[in-house]
Amino acid sequence: MSLSNSTIRIAYVVAVARNGVIGAGGKLVWRIADDMKWFKKVTMGKPMVMGRKTFESIGKALPGRDNIVITRDQKFAAPDVRVVHTIDDALMLAYECAQARGADEICIIGGGEIYAQLLPRTDRIYLSKVDAEIAGNTYFPALDSAEWSETRESACAPSDKNQYACEFVILDRRAGSGEIH
Numbered sequence: 001m002s003l004s005n006s007t008i009r010i011a012y013v014v015a016v017a018r019n020g021v022i023g024a025g026g027k028l029v030w031r032i033a034d035d036m037k038w039f040k041k042v043t044m045g046k047p048m049v050m051g052r053k054t055f056e057s058i059g060k061a062l063p064g065r066d067n068i069v070i071t072r073d074q075k076f077a078a079p080d081v082r083v084v085h086t087i088d089d090a091l092m093l094a095y096e097c098a099q100a101r102g103a104d105e106i107c108i109i110g111g112g113e114i115y116a117q118l119l120p121r122t123d124r125i126y127l128s129k130v131d132a133e134i135a136g137n138t139y140f141p142a143l144d145s146a147e148w149s150e151t152r153e154s155a156c157a158p159s160d161k162n163q164y165a166c167e168f169v170i171l172d173r174r175a176g177s178g179e180i181h
Contacts, residue, residue: 035162091121116141
């Protein structure tokens with residue numbers, strides 16, 4: 001499927017520790033309320049694509065967004081979720097949902113395998129930089145900084161609601177880098 005004539009971007013929404021960790025044992029490894037607010041702000045009203053393990057870590061469909069889950073499990077089903085079995089099917093469905101909603105982005109929200117496979121086709125990354133070195137077993141793929149321009153949005157300090165300091169940035173792919181999709 002080609003989105004090259006579309007104004008609908010593929011955007012990642014991800015929180016990453018300094019050492020690249022995004023999770024451990026299928027779970028988030030921090031409590032950062034401001035990151036949850038940022039996530040809701042950038043995904044609301046848009047289709048979200050995620051792997052089954054990411055969906056299971058969330059535990060339910062998130063309201064106000066199309067929840068699209070990719071899984072190899074032909075029997076998987078969940079309330080308020082649309083299930084697909086390939087990344088291309090997920091993107092096609094997400095594109096249709098975005099058009100129907102008038103959304104300008106498809107949000108990819110994890111996990112590690114989905115991020116790795118779609119990185120060459122991604123236009124934007126909503127990145128929460130978690131100021132910590134965290135033990136984990138799921139990592140975000142390394143980025144080539146020459147391919148991305150960074151805009152700082154905001155930050156948060158550690159508090160009773162934010163386990164770690166966090167910086168919120170938007171990375172946009174520079175023209176001429178990455179694959180045409």
